[in-house]
Amino acid sequence: MAAGRDTLRVGIAGYGVVGKRRRHFIDIHPALKTVAVCDRTFGGEGVLPDGVRFYSDYRQLLAEELDIMFVCLTNDIAPDVTIACLEKGLHVFCEKPPGRNVTDIARVVACEKKHPDLKLKYGFNHRYHDSVLDALKLVHSGEFGKVLNIRGVYGKSQFISYGQKSDWRVDRALAGGGILLDQGIHMVDLMRLFGGEFHEVHSIISNDFWHHEVEDNAYALMRSDKGVVAMLHSTATEWRHRFRLEVTLAKGAVILSGILSGSKSYGAETMTVVWASGESAGDPREQTTRYNSDPSWASEINEFADAVQNDKPIVNGSSLDALRTMQLVYRIYCSDKDWRDRWQLDDTAAGP
Numbered sequence: 001m002a003a004g005r006d007t008l009r010v011g012i013a014g015y016g017v018v019g020k021r022r023r024h025f026i027d028i029h030p031a032l033k034t035v036a037v038c039d040r041t042f043g044g045e046g047v048l049p050d051g052v053r054f055y056s057d058y059r060q061l062l063a064e065e066l067d068i069m070f071v072c073l074t075n076d077i078a079p080d081v082t083i084a085c086l087e088k089g090l091h092v093f094c095e096k097p098p099g100r101n102v103t104d105i106a107r108v109v110a111c112e113k114k115h116p117d118l119k120l121k122y123g124f125n126h127r128y129h130d131s132v133l134d135a136l137k138l139v140h141s142g143e144f145g146k147v148l149n150i151r152g153v154y155g156k157s158q159f160i161s162y163g164q165k166s167d168w169r170v171d172r173a174l175a176g177g178g179i180l181l182d183q184g185i186h187m188v189d190l191m192r193l194f195g196g197e198f199h200e201v202h203s204i205i206s207n208d209f210w211h212h213e214v215e216d217n218a219y220a221l222m223r224s225d226k227g228v229v230a231m232l233h234s235t236a237t238e239w240r241h242r243f244r245l246e247v248t249l250a251k252g253a254v255i256l257s258g259i260l261s262g263s264k265s266y267g268a269e270t271m272t273v274v275w276a277s278g279e280s281a282g283d284p285r286e287q288t289t290r291y292n293s294d295p296s297w298a299s300e301i302n303e304f305a306d307a308v309q310n311d312k313p314i315v316n317g318s319s320l321d322a323l324r325t326m327q328l329v330y331r332i333y334c335s336d337k338d339w340r341d342r343w344q345l346d347d348t349a350a351g352p
Contacts, residue, residue, distance in 0.1 A: 007033045013058040014072030015039035035062045079104040095123040098322040100176025102349040126186045131271045135254045145250025150230040152299040154187040155238025169337035170212040178214025184234025195228040201331040205339040241265040260294035327351045
């Protein structure tokens, strides 16, 4: 907490859908208060009806007296704004992905090391869903033995929303990558969470359907340092939006299906627990739990505020998480030689 202040003053760089959603949960936290926002759509500066000041450029926002910055900007500029905020002495919460490539997040990490008193957190929001937390607790309990393999599908029907003519997410110069980097990164992060670090990677990457500069499908087969095999399909040609993560263990399985989201288009969020039995003839006992509320956005901000107030380490969404997840995303990209050569990707940046 800043000296002499009852609340931490928050700025939000990027006041679109995500920035506004973040603000809702910032402002209901007793120790946080949004005082200023910026977005290029404002076209100038002024004051919102509720008294919050607004600007069109993040550099104007940095001139405000702030304690925390939430960075909700496009992938090309998010790393530079994060670095500027750290150098200004601000704690930073940045949305995923942390940049367009591994080099971007590596630059941020280098800056963060110069400011050990500041907190930096990335928005890997799916870690905070109750279904994920319950599944992780079961896996870590040891009741079902070791993890054998993981299968994951995360997909939507298109990049550009109905009625829109364009989207920055299909511009390689702004986004850096397509469906894998934008949405699939959540599944990559969860696979690391459940299976450990993956270094053996085989993949097929394509943009054969939508023909944007970025990929519309990524297929990956991976093996972790613990011997866990994972199969991932990240797709923008899944006509019915889908989230499904299956974790098979020695004595059963945990299956996550659907995820509560702003669009509410991924179906009911459920966790199915399967108990393996030699007498089940392939039809074992199962139990399904349905989750009807999404506390993830509030929980994520509460954890960040607690870390800032009480000088606690970032547990979920640390810069190390962001770096390792980005490295795995790039291993997937670079494991397809044609895709790597086509876009001249630096496979050395993905780590050993």
